[in-house]
Amino acid sequence: MREPRGAAARTVSLADRVRAGDRGALARALSLAEASLHDGVAGTSREAARACDELAPLLTGVVRAHVVGVTGSPGAGKSTLIGQLALELRRRGRKVGILAVDPTSPFTGGAVLGDRLRMSLPVDDPGIFMRSVASRGQQGGLALSVFAMVRVLDTAGMDVVLVETVGAGQNDVGVLGVAHTVVLVFNPGSGDEVQALKAGIVEIGDVMVVNKADLPGAHEAYRAIAGILHLSPPDTGAWQIPVVLVSSTRREGLGQLVEALESHRRYLESAPSAQQRRRLRAEWELRAALAAAVERHVVAPARQRGLWADLARRLADGELSARDAAGLLLRQALSGQDLSP
Template sequence: MKDWLTVQTGIRNGDKRAVARGLTWVEQGTDNGKRLVKSLFGSAGRAHVIGVTGAPGVGKSTLVNALALHLRQKGRYVGILAVDPSSPFSGGAILGDRIRMQDSVMDPGVFMRSLASRGHLGGLSRATFGAVTVLDAAGFDTILIETVGAGQSEVEIMQLAHTTVVVLAPGLGDDIQAIKAGILEIGQVFVVNKADRDGADHTVRSIRGMLTLATEHPDWMPPILKTVAERGEGVAALRETIDGHRQHLETSGIWHQFRRTQSEHVVGQVLEDWLLRHLNEARGWPQWPGWLAAIAEGRLDPERVAESVWHGAPYEED
């Protein structure tokens, strides 16, 4: 499947192979991929995009699997994007999220794609926004995005997801401390997974304590739920809570402004893309190694080099 029109039409008809090929193009950032996102953007914007984030090992994949099963029981069509980190050394990646999603991914109403972060910071990959557009246009009405195992600064998910679910597990040491600055502020729903373990209630209380101090949510107090995702416990309640948040977004008008709010982030992403491309080009300039040495020795101002990168051409020597 290599023909642009076949892929584009196939996506609109919900053909999984076309969706898969479209996602590959979007990930590669090729002209085909850009054209695709542009042409599908108009038919997207209907899906409820749900982000699932939290530290490594809290059970995000297992929870996404359980949630997808519940959503299917309600007749929803579920797209899943799971992001794993790329190696900073080789650029390769092991994408293992499917291991814990075996039950849901075989359902014909579920489409699951693993994405490597490819050097992108923030917990997602550069292609995630385009990938959401493709799944949305293909008719998946609920899209679950699992971020890389996140710490304090992987908060980009809030730009993409209508509803961000922050997952924690009891007994991860000083877990609340670790999330209080970044991730705690972006959660609209909190889940304490592995709630059959000791300390679950303590974790719930700590989150509640933090949230009562927070001021980010004037008209939505983030609920805190307990789940045991492996056994499906608490997952029905989680689905209801997420649906409740969507309702809140619609009645408060946030849902309809969402794309507008998102637009600034999207522009920033494109700009970042361009700059990175400029930087990669600059690395091939004959002056580059000499410049680096000169900066290291304090003979050259890094801003002068950055200006050259910005303009896409080496500056003239005085």
């Protein structure tokens, strides 16, 4: 019997191919997720519309994979840690997806996307899929497309999805919106443990990791962070944040880290606050989708007509306020009329 050709050969949907483990289809789906949210692709052509239709079945449903966000200051060793953590999870039979968000230059729009080099992942392991993502200037350490890409990796059957943020310090709280468990990584000897005292930092971490445990000052940092966490009396029934010493280069402490992650996931399955956290993630995802819609339906058309550049010039020259400029853009989008002067 001959293989089907032409249209018949294309009847298998992108979603079905992703579910079947087709890595090429997975790569395409992730590219569509990123492009449709950031580049104003949707609605600009029939081909783009078809591409978004292909992606749509992958973006609904409850995420079953354990999504672990890894954040911390630049230079804390997040990429190397994630690489070794992924290998430890593979040794335990888990399929692992990795999204590594790199900062985008505000001047050139480019990003290095060099995490693959630091993670040293095997290229022939079908149980690991790593993707670099440009932050595209988004605040909070995450790109908008990460929410959709996590769903794609979940559909592909990943047991764990590791999300590395750009390391935006005290503003790096966007990871809360996508991750079930947040790992906060500290670099010993850099004073990071003091930052844990500041609201908005220690509050986002479910697991604290003192990385580079083979370096001087690691044990002191460990004791300092553990002491900070124990300043307040434990709340009965609340998650008790563990502190784990890890040396990524020596592959020490990785087993304890995996156990801490799995312990937190089990806690979330029965914790009274689990529903609240799910709703928090839903709100963050909704905000990301709304921001993407504004970019696609308001900003992109304004750029194409030259209105965006004109408003930016008038704002820079002091002719109008940013609020007035934004209002003009929204009125044009809602009315469908060209309100440019």
